[in-house]
Amino acid sequence: MKARCREANAYWVVGVWLVVLIFLASGYGREASDENEHPALPHVPGSKVVASERKEQGEMTIPLERVVFDLQTQKFNNFKTVSASGLLTRTLYELPAQSNPQEAVRFYETSLGEAKGEILFSGAEGSLDNGDDRFVDQVYHGRIPDRIYNLLLLNRENAYLAGKYNWNGRDVYVQIYTFANSEGRSTSLVRKGRVSALVETVEAGPAHPPTPLVTSEQMADEINRTGRIALYGLYFDTGRTDLKSESKPTLQQIADLLKREPNLKLLVVGHTDKRWQLRNKSRSLATSSGIGCQRIGDRIRDRPGPPDPVRSILRCSSCVECDTRREKSKSARRIGALLSAK
Numbered sequence: 001m002k003a004r005c006r007e008a009n010a011y012w013v014v015g016v017w018l019v020v021l022i023f024l025a026s027g028y029g030r031e032a033s034d035e036n037e038h039p040a041l042p043h044v045p046g047s048k049v050v051a052s053e054r055k056e057q058g059e060m061t062i063p064l065e066r067v068v069f070d071l072q073t074q075k076f077n078n079f080k081t082v083s084a085s086g087l088l089t090r091t092l093y094e095l096p097a098q099s100n101p102q103e104a105v106r107f108y109e110t111s112l113g114e115a116k117g118e119i120l121f122s123g124a125e126g127s128l129d130n131g132d133d134r135f136v137d138q139v140y141h142g143r144i145p146d147r148i149y150n151l152l153l154l155n156r157e158n159a160y161l162a163g164k165y166n167w168n169g170r171d172v173y174v175q176i177y178t179f180a181n182s183e184g185r186s187t188s189l190v191r192k193g194r195v196s197a198l199v200e201t202v203e204a205g206p207a208h209p210p211t212p213l214v215t216s217e218q219m220a221d222e223i224n225r226t227g228r229i230a231l232y233g234l235y236f237d238t239g240r241t242d243l244k245s246e247s248k249p250t251l252q253q254i255a256d257l258l259k260r261e262p263n264l265k266l267l268v269v270g271h272t273d274k275r276w277q278l279r280n281k282s283r284s285l286a287t288s289s290g291i292g293c294q295r296i297g298d299r300i301r302d303r304p305g306p307p308d309p310v311r312s313i314l315r316c317s318s319c320v321e322c323d324t325r326r327e328k329s330k331s332a333r334r335i336g337a338l339l340s341a342k
Contacts, residue, residue: 037091038201040115040167041174044107046096047197050189051148058088060143060202062162062175064121067129067138076138082120083244084173086205092148092189092198099195101159101178108161108176108199117165117174124159135160140177148198151186155179171204213249216256223264234270 037043064080095104102124112119129135136152158179165172177198184192211233222229233250236243243251258264 037089037199038167038172038174038203040117040165040172041108041111041199041201043091043093043199044095044099044104044197047093049091050094050196051092051145053090053145055088057085057205058202059083059085060088060173060175060200061139062120062173063135063139064162066123066127067135069130069132069134076134079138082173084171084202084204086170087203088200090144090198090200092196094190095178095195095197097194101157101180101195104178104195104197105159105161105176108174108197112161112163112165112174115165115167117163117172120162120164120173122159122161125156128158128160136177139175144198147186147189151181151189151196152177152179152198154183154185155181157182167203172201173204174199174201176200211250214253216253216260219253219257220261 061081061083064082067079068077069075070077105122105124109119109122129138133153136149140149140152158177160175160177162173162175164174178195180195181187181190181192190196213233214229214231219229219231231250231254234243234247
């Protein structure tokens, strides 16, 4: 009997140590360090890192005003944003006991001021949106891991800060979302009742690989030869309709073409890269211009000319209705526009 008890106790001790080792290996509860945080933006003292990642090339879109959903039109307001691409770091902290979201944001405001930075937007609770997690949905959905996104939902005791500062000659954009985990979601990340801070920074760099510039003369030659041209170098943020500044050289060449050939009639079609998501497809160029993708596809398909690999996807790359018919093609991963003479 004593031998069995000793054996059972041994198993129990081994089991406890296995649980402890798994807990430590998961990284939960390790003290925050400066490994993945920007040197000019220290963490709240006593914070613990519960999740972190680093990407050599990442993107971040920062809201500059309140997110509002219009119940009558069933649409979000076209709130202003600013985007940055470059080295991205993302860290989720569990803050010390007795912390609150707004105090945490004030700590980061102080750090931003010490770095001689500027505040782009800040707010808390109702000043961020008009309810139902709309701010979280528009800012973070599809951008951060699901386990972190789900943790943000329903926790309405929150605060937000976005800013920009210069570090060693480069612009650094930062956004911080703090919240109390009052709903007790994802307690493996943040314990119920504790405050958490999601801190993201982007050290701005080239947003896209260099794209050879197509001149207006080259555009004219290609259109005269084949009746169409595919252009790269036209950039949008996912789900947005505003052209980014990197598009200016290509736009200037298009403008020069139209000035030189004022009688030229063009059909312009835009399509997306592989990051396009179902929730944003209603904002595609075809839909926003009032031309359904089916109609565009019919017009392209019926026009005479040499075979075009883009034709097979034009009908299906623009809207939810055609999503099930989309054909996989390398062309679908291009960001550009098809200029085609009628």
